[in-house]
Amino acid sequence: MGEGKKGSGGGEKSRGAPPIQEKKGGKAEEGGPAPEDAHKCCGCRFPLLIALLQLLLGVAITAVAFLMVTISPSLLARETPHWAGIILCVVSLLGFLLYCITYVPDERTSMQFIAKLLYFILCTVGLVLSVLVMAFSGHHYAQTNGFSCLEVGDDCVCTLDPHDPIARTFTYAGVSDCGEVTGTLKLYFLLQIALNLTQALVCALGAFVMWKHRYQVFFVGLQIGSPSFQHWQKV
Numbered sequence: 370m371g372e373g374k375k376g377s378g379g380g381e382k383s384r385g386a387p388p389i390q391e392k393k394g395g396k397a398e399e400g401g402p403a404p405e406d407a408h409k410c411c412g413c414r415f416p417l418l419i420a421l422l423q424l425l426l427g428v429a430i431t432a433v434a435f436l437m438v439t440i441s442p443s444l445l446a447r448e449t450p451h452w453a454g455i456i457l458c459v460v461s462l463l464g465f466l467l468y469c470i471t472y473v474p475d476e477r478t479s480m481q482f483i484a485k486l487l488y489f490i491l492c493t494v495g496l497v498l499s500v501l502v503m504a505f506s507g508h509h510y511a512q513t514n515g516f517s518c519l520e521v522g523d524d525c526v527c528t529l530d531p532h533d534p535i536a537r538t539f540t541y542a543g544v545s546d547c548g549e550v551t552g553t554l555k556l557y558f559l560l561q562i563a564l565n566l567t568q569a570l571v572c573a574l575g576a577f578v579m580w581k582h583r584y585q586v587f588f589v590g591l592q593i594g595s596p597s598f599q600h601w602q603k604v
Contacts, residue, residue: 417465423575427457429454431454437554437557443540444541450505450506464575485579488575496573503566510559513554516529516551519547520546525547526539526541
């Protein structure tokens with residue numbers, strides 16, 4: 370009799386023990402849904418790769434702009450878009466900051482929310498600036514293709530129609546060789562178009578991924594008892 374009762378009690382104890390798998394998975398689910406990219410390599414995590422591309426492209430845009438200034442100091446600010454490159458470098462630094470505070474799709478601190486909001490806004494601003502630079506560079510590239518230039522002292526004077534006495538003229542101060550305007554400067558305009566097109570795509574991708582993580586990913590589930598029994602499902 371006594372042995373039978375003991376065996377029965379042991380059976381009830383084994384039946385009531387929680388499965389080992391639930392205990393093993395409870396730690397991963399204890400704080401909510403794990404980050405989507407936890408299994409990825411460090412360099413592939415958002416927004417590290419996008420911020421790195423923004424930094425490299427921003428530095429390249431700024432360097433090309435300063436090279437354009439060395440050809441002629443009379444170039445306007447819209448023709449030498451160093452301002453766009455500097456702003457995009459600031460955007461990339463904010464992306465690195467966002468990565469350093471552990472990016473997760475759902476904000477858990479006010480610092481994460483503010484950093485993500487600023488990064489989204491600055492990515493959108495960077496996209497607009499890149500499109501604006503492409504428009505200016507494309508316009509000046511088209512103008513340069515139709516230039517007819519003449520060296521006047523230390524300056525280079527260009528016009529679109531040399532036979533029109535009232536045609537608009539463009540004076541590039543400090544340019545003794547007009548070939549730098551019709552050749553080198555035109556190449557720099559084309560390079561700015563290519564760099565800013567790539568930068569616009571990168572900024573659009575960063576803003577889209579940020580928006581997608583925030584508004585297209587929801588975690589629903591049933592919470593029973595302690596946090597170790599939370600079950601989350603991504604929809």
